[in-house]
Amino acid sequence: MKILNVDQIRALDQYTIQHEPIAPINLMERAALAFVDWFADHFSTSTAIKIFCGLGNNGGDGLAIARLLLEREYRIEVFVVRYAPRESDDFMHNHRRLKLVTENIRYVELTHDIPAIRHNEVVIDAILGSGLSRPADGIVKSTVEAINRAPATVVSVDIASGLYTDQPNSPTDVIIEPDYTVSFQLPKLAFLLPKNGRYVGNWQLVDIQLHKRYIDTSPTPYYFTQPKDARLLLQKRDRFSNKGSFGHALLLAGSYGKIGAAVLSAKACLRSGVGLLTVQVPQCGYEILQTSVPEAMCRPDEHQRVLTGASEVEGPEPVDYSTVGIGPGIGKAPETLTMLRSLLPTLKKPIVVDADALNLLSENRDLLAKLPINSILTPHPKEFERLTKKWENDYQKLDILREFAKKYKVIVVLKGAYSAVTTPDGDIHFNSTGNPGLSTGGTGDVLTGILTALLAQGYDPIEAAVLGVFAHGLAGDRAAEQRGPIGMVATDILDSLRWD
Numbered sequence: 001m002k003i004l005n006v007d008q009i010r011a012l013d014q015y016t017i018q019h020e021p022i023a024p025i026n027l028m029e030r031a032a033l034a035f036v037d038w039f040a041d042h043f044s045t046s047t048a049i050k051i052f053c054g055l056g057n058n059g060g061d062g063l064a065i066a067r068l069l070l071e072r073e074y075r076i077e078v079f080v081v082r083y084a085p086r087e088s089d090d091f092m093h094n095h096r097r098l099k100l101v102t103e104n105i106r107y108v109e110l111t112h113d114i115p116a117i118r119h120n121e122v123v124i125d126a127i128l129g130s131g132l133s134r135p136a137d138g139i140v141k142s143t144v145e146a147i148n149r150a151p152a153t154v155v156s157v158d159i160a161s162g163l164y165t166d167q168p169n170s171p172t173d174v175i176i177e178p179d180y181t182v183s184f185q186l187p188k189l190a191f192l193l194p195k196n197g198r199y200v201g202n203w204q205l206v207d208i209q210l211h212k213r214y215i216d217t218s219p220t221p222y223y224f225t226q227p228k229d230a231r232l233l234l235q236k237r238d239r240f241s242n243k244g245s246f247g248h249a250l251l252l253a254g255s256y257g258k259i260g261a262a263v264l265s266a267k268a269c270l271r272s273g274v275g276l277l278t279v280q281v282p283q284c285g286y287e288i289l290q291t292s293v294p295e296a297m298c299r300p301d302e303h304q305r306v307l308t309g310a311s312e313v314e315g316p317e318p319v320d321y322s323t324v325g326i327g328p329g330i331g332k333a334p335e336t337l338t339m340l341r342s343l344l345p346t347l348k349k350p351i352v353v354d355a356d357a358l359n360l361l362s363e364n365r366d367l368l369a370k371l372p373i374n375s376i377l378t379p380h381p382k383e384f385e386r387l388t389k390k391w392e393n394d395y396q397k398l399d400i401l402r403e404f405a406k407k408y409k410v411i412v413v414l415k416g417a418y419s420a421v422t423t424p425d426g427d428i429h430f431n432s433t434g435n436p437g438l439s440t441g442g443t444g445d446v447l448t449g450i451l452t453a454l455l456a457q458g459y460d461p462i463e464a465a466v467l468g469v470f471a472h473g474l475a476g477d478r479a480a481e482q483r484g485p486i487g488m489v490a491t492d493i494l495d496s497l498r499w500d
């Protein structure tokens with residue numbers, strides 16, 4: 001699913017009006033209806049509701065919502081925050097229509113016009129939407145502050161008032177902190193960025209049938225991976241396939257005290273459809289791995305405790321495997337750095353690089369240029385910062401991500417809520433699955449195993465990254481259903497992995 005910028009959203013609105021065609025006021029009505037349908041599923045008619053409307057089209061939505069809620073016998077009070085002398089045409093139209101059915105519309109011009117808001121009430125925030133062009137000030141700011149102070153449940157229409165759709169807010173901006181955001185059709189970039197969490201709440205999309213042709217033809221670097229997008233990437237298995245059809249992966253993982261990382265990664269790789277798997281671990285991990293993952297072949301490193309790459313056991317060279325996954329639990333021993341130095345230039349096909357392999361790269365940045373094109377790197381934010389530099393805000397972070405992926409021609413999976421899969425072309429696919437339960441030891445090792453398996457099976461590396469991250473998050477969501485986000489561990493994610 002595409003994420004469009006604010007100018008494109010405005011143009012999409014106009015395109016829909018012209019090409020459906022539909023009168024602007026009817027499009028607003030459709031949006032209001034979609035909101036009210038959502039609202040009715042979440043709040044009963046006994047709820048006391050205060051609706052705050054601005055003077056633009058977001059306010060127009062609020063007025064139409066007020067009328068539709070009245071028709072459904074909700075108890076509402078309407079407040080128009082009059083911050084300017086001019087209203088939008090569709091605001092005025094809906095204002096006239098609302099006045100026909102209620103006299104209960106009050107105007108907020110001065111602070112003492114702001115009503116008291118009680119704890120069992122619901123506030124609908126329709127003050128400012130995607131047309132925000134400057135920070136909230138004056139009476140808008142005072143109203144937003146009063147709503148934020150109130151103990152009520154707050155639902156924002158389209159986007160929280162005061163939050164920019166696709167540019168950074170300043171830390172001093174006053175922004176609604178909603179419990180829910182009910183947004184029209186397409187996700188907004190602002191919803192996916194960590195610093196905005198409290199200005200978004202639980203966000204939901206409601207479909208208002210904006211014109212598909214405009215969406216399909218609009219260029220954008222930003223995507224939001226939906227279940228149907230992921231399903232399209234999944235390759236079907238031929239009845240006559242054999243284990244040779246699904247590749248032979250090599251995992252370089254583990255060090256003394258961290259053999260568990262190699263075990264988790266290996267299991268995830270096997271659970272993600274790899275044909276054959278060889279794991280190279282330090283000798284101290286040999287018996288552990290052979291016992292806990294009998295499906296994998298194990299090549300003990302010649303070193304007891306860390307990986308050096310050398311082994312007394314004969315075997316193919318790393319370059320001869322379908323792909324290599326490197327990093328889980330490997331530590332940063334000098335011998336392991338030496339291995340990385342000699343290994344990287346020999347590899348030709350994309351690999352997966354995680355954890356301490358990333359930390360070794362950030363301490364030896366010359367090695368970045370040696371990564372095979374289209375390799376997948378899976379840093380969490382701290383690891384990515386070590387690889388690049390500190391960012392001032394989430395938007396700058398996205399720019400740094402795209403520059404990095406372009407410069408080194410690699411795919412970067414920046415892990416976190418809405419993990420961002422960044423391609424060498426500068427596209428970013430935000431993931432839609434996952435939950436806070438994934439923030440626990442070993443989940444990254446599982447992801448490395450999954451991605452390694454998909455590369456070994458011949459998936460296009462970008463598709464492997466998008467699909468693998470989605471499946472990993474989905475398994476995490478299933479694990480959270482079973483165990484709860486606090487009790488779940490990485491092993492539960494392994495057990496919940498499914499590829500159908």
Ligand SMILES: NC(=O)C1=CN([C@@H]2O[C@H](COP(=O)(O)OP(=O)(O)OC[C@H]3O[C@@H](n4cnc5c(N)ncnc54)[C@H](OP(=O)(O)O)[C@@H]3O)[C@@H](O)[C@H]2O)[C@@H](O)CC1
Pocket residue numbers: 009010012013027028031054055056057058059061083088127128129130131132133134135136137140157158159184208210
């Ligand atoms: N796109 C779609 O598909 C659909 C969109 N719909 C709805 O339209 C909404 C967008 O409407 P919109 O463009 O009228 O913008 P909105 O935010 O209501 O207000 C803009 C006004 O506020 C002003 N203003 C700006 N910042 C300000 C500030 N800090 N303090 C005070 N004023 C400020 C600004 O002034 P200006 O920048 O022009 O000086 C302008 O006059 C969208 O969020 C959705 O709810 C649906 O109805 C149908 C489908």
Ligand SMILES: [K+]
Pocket residue numbers: 058125126127128129156157158159160161
């Ligand atoms: K709003």
